[in-house]
Every structure is written in structure tokens, then in C-alpha cells.
Amino acid sequence: MASIPRCRLVVVYHPEFATRGYPALRERVAPAFDELRSRGLLGREGVRLVEAEPAQERLAARVHSELHIQGVRNSGYYEIALLSAGAVIMGAREVAEERADAAFSFVGAAGHHASHDGFWGFCYLNDVAMAVTSLREEVGTRRMAIIDIDPHFGDGTRDILGGDPEILHVNFHSGYLMKEARGPHNLDLALPHNAGDVQFLRAVDQALLAAEDFGPELLFIVFGHDSHREDYGAFELSDEAYREFAVKVREVFPYRVCYVLSGGARPMVARKAIGDVVEVLAG
Numbered sequence: 005m006a007s008i009p010r011c012r013l014v015v016v017y018h019p020e021f022a023t024r025g026y027p028a029l030r031e032r033v034a035p036a037f038d039e040l041r042s043r044g045l046l047g048r049e050g051v052r053l054v055e056a057e058p059a060q061e062r063l064a065a066r067v068h069s070e071l072h073i074q075g076v077r078n079s080g081y082y083e084i085a086l087l088s089a090g091a092v093i094m095g096a097r098e099v100a101e102e103r104a105d106a107a108f109s110f111v112g113a114a115g116h117h118a119s120h121d122g123f124w125g126f127c128y129l130n131d132v133a134m135a136v137t138s139l140r141e142e143v144g145t146r147r148m149a150i151i152d153i154d155p156h157f158g159d160g161t162r163d164i165l166g167g168d169p170e171i172l173h174v175n176f177h178s179g180y181l182m183k184e185a186r187g188p189h190n191l192d193l194a195l196p197h198n199a200g201d202v203q204f205l206r207a208v209d210q211a212l213l214a215a216e217d218f219g220p221e222l223l224f225i226v227f228g229h230d231s232h233r234e235d236y237g238a239f240e241l242s243d244e245a246y247r248e249f250a251v252k253v254r255e256v257f258p259y260r261v262c263y264v265l266s267g268g269a270r271p272m273v274a275r276k277a278i279g280d281v282v283e284v285l286a287g
């Protein structure tokens with residue numbers, strides 16, 4: 005089989021994210037994807053579009069209890085959660101196996117509130133924890149960093165990976181700590197509810213410094229745009245914050261970066277935020 009030439013960016017998508025995704029999240033999916041198309045980003049040299057495939061169920065069973073998985077099945081969102089985790093795993097594999105410098109994975113359900121044995125907040129399966137497991141077992145990647153800029157505390161990720169000596173978990177949140185930062189490499193960055201771009205970007209510098217120090221083989225960005233002033237989460241970020249964020253990340257980590265879509269509901273916010281981030285990643 006001919007090998008695929010390495011590209012700058014892989015975008016992982018599936019149209020079912022927009023139709024079968026969790027209601028609070030799905031309305032933003034198709035508009036944001038259309039935005040990438042209308043900016044000409046999907047046809048740009050060095051950008052490759054991949055259709056998501058469901059994650060292997062055994063990976064869900066590696067990070068979640070049987071009871072958890074049964075609960076997700078009963079929720080009616082099991083299939084879309086598997087497809088969402090599949091998108092994240094595929095993006096991570098493309099990057100870890102050096103077929104792409106960076107990845108951006110769309111999802112229909114988020115992941116960071118899914119712990120070993122519980123789920124809430126539009127999250128069902130912990131997509132990043134499943135990707136970490138896949139990379140370790142199937143690629144051999146060991147040391148990874150996660151910067152979660154979604155303004156809600158990534159309690160599920162902390163529960164599953166917080167004690168892992170080869171994971172750095174940097175977690176932005178709006179002051180309400182749901183899990184302590186104890187563990188070998190956990191950093192919680194609390195910002196006020198009304199934090200603006202300046203405060204946010206200052207914390208980003210701190211996060212990137214920690215990640216650079218840690219020296220990961222691969223970096224996950226849990227990317228929630230619910231931090232926008234017109235979206236539903238804490239923080240009052242403007243339209244400009246997300247491009248500036250992505251530029252800062254690229255300066256420190258030009259390669260081996262996987263963006264994972266997280267919270268956010270407003271189509272207009274998603275268009276601009278995701279469009280800007282993907283534009284930066286596409287180079």
C-alpha cells in the first residue's frame with residue numbers, strides 16, 4: 005500500500021455529529037464545518053479531511069467500568085459517543101504516527117466530564133483517555149500532556165489520568181474545584197467567571213510553559229468555545245481570543261498537537277472560533 009505523505013493538518017469529522025450529537029452541542033457542528041469549507045481550508049494544500057469511524061469498544065472498557073458503559077448505552081448516546089471518541093483517536097493516531105503535524109477532531113458528544121464510573125455535562129466516554137490508551141497500546145507513545153481550556157473543570161479526565169506519572173493535566177476552570185490537583189503532574193488554573201482575553205491568554209502562557217517543561221511526545225488541547233462571552237460557560241472571551249490562543253500554542257508546539265472539540269453551543273461563535281483555530285493549524 006502506498007504510504008500517505010505527511011500533511012500539516014488532519015481534520016476528523018462525521019456528518020452524524022450534527023444530526024445525532026447531544027442537542028446542546030450539535031447545532032454548532034455543521035456551521036463550523038461549513039465555515040472551514042467556505043474559508044477554503046479543507047482544500048488547502050497540506051490539509052487532509054478524514055471521516056471518523058467508531059472507536060473500538062474495548063478502549064471504552066479500558067477506561068470505564070462496566071456499569072458506566074451500561075449507563076451510557078441506556079442514555080441513547082453510546083453510538084455517537086463511540087464515534088466521537090473514534091474521531092479523537094483517529095486524529096491522535098495520525099499525529100502520533102507522523103502522518104500529520106496536527107489534528108483537529110470534531111465530536112458529537114464531549115468527553116472531559118466522563119470519569120471511570122460516571123458521566124454528566126454532555127460527556128459520555130472520555131475521548132482523550134481512550135486516545136491515550138490507544139496510543140500507549142498501539143503506537144507506544146508514553147508521555148503526553150493535556151491542556152483543557154474548556155471553562156468547566158475536566159473532572160472526568162482528572163479522575164482517570166490525574167494519577168498517571170506520564171501525563172500532565174493542565175485544567176482551566178472558573179474557580180470551582182471538583183477534584184484536587186494532587187497527583188504527580190496536575191495543574192489547575194482558576195480564572196474568575198468574567199475573565200477576559202488578557203487573563204485567559206496569560207494563563208495560556210502559564211499552561212504552555214508547564215507543558216514545555218514536561219516535554220510530552222504529544223499534546224492534546226481540549227478545546228471548548230463555551231468560554232466565549234456569548235456562549236454558555238464561564239469566562240467572557242471575545243472573538244479574537246481563540247486565534248491568539250492557537251498562535252501561542254503553535255509557537256511552542258508546532259507539531260504533535262491534537263485539538264479535541266469540547267463545550268460550546270452557539271453556531272456563530274463556533275464558526276469563528278473553530279475557523280480561526282483551524283486556519284492557524286493549517287499554516
Ligand SMILES: [Zn+2]
Pocket residue numbers: 154155156228230237266267268
Ligand atoms: Zn464546558
